[in-house]
Amino acid sequence: MAGSKKEVKSHDILVLLLRLRQICCHPGLIDAMLDGEESQSMGDHSSDSDTPEIDLLAQLNKLAITDTSTDGQQSVDNAGDDGPPLLPDEARIAKASKNLLKRSNPVFNLHRPSSKINMVIQILKTTILKSSDDKAIVVSQWTSVLDILRDHLSKDGVATLSLNGTIPVKNRQDIVNEFNDRNNQKRVLLLSLTAGGVGLNLIGANHLLLLDLHWNPQLEAQAQDRIYRVGQKKNVIIYKFMCVDTVEQRIKALQDKKLDLADGVLTGAKVSSKLTIDDLKGLFGM
Known part of the structure; x- marks a missing residue:
């Protein structure tokens, strides 16, 4: 046996x-x-x-x-x-x-949009880009996800900018400046979560779409800080996408647990980015 x-x-x-x-x-x-x-x-x-x-x-x-x-x-x-x-x-x-x-x-088939990507495209086209001059940043942990989204947006005529770890640091500020320019027609920036954790000023956007959840909520908070900072003149709207009845719901519960623990010990305390065996069991429903 x-x-x-x-x-x-x-x-x-x-x-x-x-x-x-x-x-x-x-x-x-x-x-x-x-x-x-x-x-x-x-x-x-x-x-x-x-x-x-x-x-x-x-x-x-x-x-x-x-x-x-x-x-x-x-x-x-x-x-x-x-x-x-x-x-x-x-x-x-x-x-x-x-x-x-x-x-x-x-x-x-990567040429078919998933349910989550369909929802992201719908919100971008019908809510953010159609009725205002607002700009949006879509954040994912994986550049492959952002590439899929970029291809589908391109088919719908939506031009995008990309900022991720594959882009040399010396070229990133040019992309930031281009995106923050009010006269620039590219109103969607596809940002990797790791690149969003550095000190970028992306106040040209006031919509942040978090495409996938990470078990360390501080990484997501860092991405939010890129658009919610000094110089932002518009209301900031944060979207979090989560598939129900999946591991993402358990990741959200783990996020809440870590934040409650940090708040209970000391306000502003750092949240551990490591997964314990109990965390893993919880994510797999054990």
């Missing part, structure tokens, strides 16, 4: 968590990651047609999480092929989702 389970290391847990978070932005990001991993083992010239499909749900069902941070060894196992029998509802869900996370599923 012990040989039928695969013990998961902390790195593996974080990778799975990353994939769950990225699925909330666009499922195609998962497929791209699998392509990258498989290409390394099969050669650079492998294609989707030559690569066997991988059912992620089947792989997840075979995993076990081991907590070695406490006295004694505690394991939380998911039911796999050799595990305990599933309840009727669980069996129906397992059957319905058997082929869900396979490359042939059209939701992995």
Whole structure:
């Protein structure tokens, strides 16, 4: 029985968590990651047609999480092929989702906007850009998400600027100046969360759209500080996008917990950016 389970290391847990978070932005990001991993083992010239499909749900069902941070060894196992029998509802869900996370599923097509990206585009076009001269900043932890959004906005005729870690520091101020210029027609800036954490002055915008949640709320607060600072003359509006019934709801709960803890100890105290084993269990609903 012990040989039928695969013990998961902390790195593996974080990778799975990353994939769950990225699925909330666009499922195609998962497929791209699998392509990258498989290409390394099969050669650079492998294609989707030559690569066997991988059912992620089947792989997840075979995993076990081991907590070695406490006295004694505690394991939380998911039911796999050799595990305990599933309840009727669980069996129906397992059957319905058997082929869900396979490359042939059209939701992995990056040319199709995800539900979250559709909502971002709708708010930008109908609320922010249509009825005023306001400007907006869209923030994500992943440049790949911003690239997908940029492509869809471009198809709709919305010009954008980008600022992320791939842009040399010496060129960033030019982008900031261009965006803050009231006469510039590019009214949407796509900003990576890490680049948004540095001392940028982006008061040309008064709308901030946080596309995905991070478990350290201080990083999001730093991005908000980029537009809510001295010189801002308009009301600042912050949008947070979250997929219900997903890991993002648990990340939001973790954010609230960290902020309450910091406020309870000392107002303005720093929030730890590290995930404990209890945090990980909570994110995975264990």
